[in-house]
Each structure stands twice: as C-alpha cells, then as structure tokens.
Amino acid sequence: MSIFDPELLIYLGAGLLLIGYAIRDELKLRVLIAVSSFVYIAYYFAVGPLWGAIITSLLMIAVNFWVLGQIILERTTLRMSDDEKALYEAFETLTPGQFRRALKCADWITVSKAEGNLLTQENSPSNTLYYIFEGDAVVEKESQRFGLPAGNFVGEISFVLDSKASATVTAPPGVRYVAWDWDHLRKLSVKHPNLGNALNMRLTRDLAEKLTTSYRPGVPITSV
Structure with a gap:
C-alpha cells in the first residue's frame, strides 16, 4: 500500500499558483503556472486517470508556453541575426x-x-x-x-x-x-x-x- 497521498499534489499545485500570483514579473508567473499545471496533471493521473482534466490542462499548458515564447522574444535578442x-x-x-x-x-x-x-x-x-x-x-x-x-x-x-x-x-x-x-x-x-x-x-x-x-x-x- 502506497504511503503517498495524491491530495498532497493539489496542495503543491495550489501553493505554486499562490506564489506565482504574488509575483509581478509575468515571465516568472507563467513559469510557475506551467509547473503547477504539470503537478495537477500528475494528480489527475494518480486518482484516475481523469482524461478530460488532463487534456484540458495540457491545452492550457500549450497556450501558456506560446505566451512564454512571446515574452522571451520581447525581452531577449533571441533569433536575431x-x-x-x-x-x-x-x-x-x-x-x-x-x-x-x-x-x-x-x-x-x-x-x-x-x-x-x-x-x-x-x-x-x-x-x-x-x-x-x-x-x-x-x-x-x-x-x-x-x-x-x-x-x-x-x-x-x-x-x-x-x-x-x-x-x-x-x-x-x-x-x-x-x-x-x-x-x-x-x-x-x-x-x-x-x-x-x-x-x-x-x-x-x-x-x-x-x-x-x-x-x-x-x-x-x-x-x-
């Protein structure tokens, strides 16, 4: 019997979101939101798997990474000749x-x-x-x-x-x-x-x- 309680993942994900919302820097906020989403996906796998919630979370992560890419291009000379x-x-x-x-x-x-x-x-x-x-x-x-x-x-x-x-x-x-x-x-x-x-x-x-x-x-x- 596993001693790990999947509900701890909910608290970890929520904690990461709270930290992110307390940060003004949008880049750091987006990174923490992405990490939190992965933690929630781990929870959905552990208790299910809950495919509807997993797919929805993956779509949210994809959009978040797209915005992260825009932020990185806004702040760096990446991809400039x-x-x-x-x-x-x-x-x-x-x-x-x-x-x-x-x-x-x-x-x-x-x-x-x-x-x-x-x-x-x-x-x-x-x-x-x-x-x-x-x-x-x-x-x-x-x-x-x-x-x-x-x-x-x-x-x-x-x-x-x-x-x-x-x-x-x-x-x-x-x-x-x-x-x-x-x-x-x-x-x-x-x-x-x-x-x-x-x-x-x-x-x-x-x-x-x-x-x-x-x-x-x-x-x-x-x-x-």
Missing part, C-alpha cells in the same frame, strides 16, 4: 520586442550606383529616417563637406521636428544603411505608444549629442 543585434545596440532605449516591431518596416540597402544614393537634400522635405550601418556617408552643409561614419542617424532632425532636411547627405557606393519610412514609423508609434516614446527618446538623445559636439571649435555640425 548578427546584423540585427548590431543594429539593436543603436536603439538602447527600445526593448528587443519594440525593436523587432520597428525592424519589420525597415529596409536594408547596400548602395551599388556609381553616383551613390541621395538620402537627404538640404532645405528640402524628407520622409525617411536612415541609419548608416557600414561605411561613411558624405554630408554637405552650408558649403562644408565632411564624412559621416557608420553608427549615425540621418534625418533625425526632420523626423523629430517634422521639418526640412538641414543638410545634403549622400551614401557612396558600398555604403550599407537602414531606412524607415516616416509614415510607417508614426503609425507604429500610434499603435504602440511606448515604442514611439522610446524611439523619440533615442533620436532626441542622438540629436542632443550631435548639437553638443557642434559647439566644439573647428568641429562641423553633423546632425542631419
């Missing part, structure tokens, strides 16, 4: 999940034309935000000409202030950059306000850093 991970480093105010949403409306472009690609034209309207991923772009502003290395945004002033481009920027052959259409980004920001706030924070920070640099004697303004 090396290039996407490198680009994500430039968006430190965004969560991995927010970055993935922004990435869906991004275009990766490698310049192949001999004359290069014109990104912005000084004092002309712009409707695209750029990030120089590899190589140096060429900036012309108020009769000054200088290089803009990889790791810089182009068009962030126009995007943040909804104004005309403050400089002419060209991407020579071989330069690789990422482009976002303004309308797509703004629709995304309306749909996901936290993402919009995080993106504006990042671009405003970039703009502030460039304006600070521009006050150094002999250093041209590189915000475009």
Whole structure:
C-alpha cells in the first residue's frame, strides 16, 4: 500500500499558483503556472486517470508556453541575426520586442550606383529616417563637406521636428544603411505608444549629442 497521498499534489499545485500570483514579473508567473499545471496533471493521473482534466490542462499548458515564447522574444535578442543585434545596440532605449516591431518596416540597402544614393537634400522635405550601418556617408552643409561614419542617424532632425532636411547627405557606393519610412514609423508609434516614446527618446538623445559636439571649435555640425 502506497504511503503517498495524491491530495498532497493539489496542495503543491495550489501553493505554486499562490506564489506565482504574488509575483509581478509575468515571465516568472507563467513559469510557475506551467509547473503547477504539470503537478495537477500528475494528480489527475494518480486518482484516475481523469482524461478530460488532463487534456484540458495540457491545452492550457500549450497556450501558456506560446505566451512564454512571446515574452522571451520581447525581452531577449533571441533569433536575431548578427546584423540585427548590431543594429539593436543603436536603439538602447527600445526593448528587443519594440525593436523587432520597428525592424519589420525597415529596409536594408547596400548602395551599388556609381553616383551613390541621395538620402537627404538640404532645405528640402524628407520622409525617411536612415541609419548608416557600414561605411561613411558624405554630408554637405552650408558649403562644408565632411564624412559621416557608420553608427549615425540621418534625418533625425526632420523626423523629430517634422521639418526640412538641414543638410545634403549622400551614401557612396558600398555604403550599407537602414531606412524607415516616416509614415510607417508614426503609425507604429500610434499603435504602440511606448515604442514611439522610446524611439523619440533615442533620436532626441542622438540629436542632443550631435548639437553638443557642434559647439566644439573647428568641429562641423553633423546632425542631419
């Protein structure tokens, strides 16, 4: 005769649920709910088996694991390519999940034309935000000409202030950059306000850093 009382599994499962509901972190809560469900399944086997309850619990576990996967993708760079991970480093105010949403409306472009690609034209309207991923772009502003290395945004002033481009920027052959259409980004920001706030924070920070640099004697303004 077994000395183990299956009813103890009910208390264990309930205890795990109580601990989970006391935790604010959704990832930990989901994990504890899944473990609790497995404990209840063990109980249903021990006293039955009660197939209806077992199947129902398994379905609940499946849904729970699906949500767990979404939470993990929201918080980690799992399944991002090396290039996407490198680009994500430039968006430190965004969560991995927010970055993935922004990435869906991004275009990766490698310049192949001999004359290069014109990104912005000084004092002309712009409707695209750029990030120089590899190589140096060429900036012309108020009769000054200088290089803009990889790791810089182009068009962030126009995007943040909804104004005309403050400089002419060209991407020579071989330069690789990422482009976002303004309308797509703004629709995304309306749909996901936290993402919009995080993106504006990042671009405003970039703009502030460039304006600070521009006050150094002999250093041209590189915000475009």
